[in-house]
Amino acid sequence: MNFSLDQYAPYVWSSYAIFVAMLAWDYVIPRLRLRRTRRVVAARLRREAARNTGGTP
Structure with missing residues (x-):
């Protein structure tokens, strides 16, 4: 056998x-x-913070 x-x-x-x-x-x-999920969550948190404070971050 080979x-x-x-x-x-x-x-x-x-x-x-x-x-x-x-x-x-x-x-x-x-x-x-x-990494993409962390970016999405961070962006969502920034939008919510801006909405709650009534100004820009």
């Missing part, structure tokens, strides 16, 4: 590449969502 990786190399390397890309995706996307 265990040469020659014919399987493209499959193996592309699988590793997809795995690393998914790890990066799982790391980056939640942080981007959290």
Whole structure:
């Protein structure tokens, strides 16, 4: 039995590449969502504070 990786190399390397890309995706996307949510909440708080004080911040 020949265990040469020659014919399987493209499959193996592309699988590793997809795995690393998914790890990066799982790391980056939640942080981007959290940053966007924090911006939205901060803007909402500024609008409410301006509305309650009757002036501009």
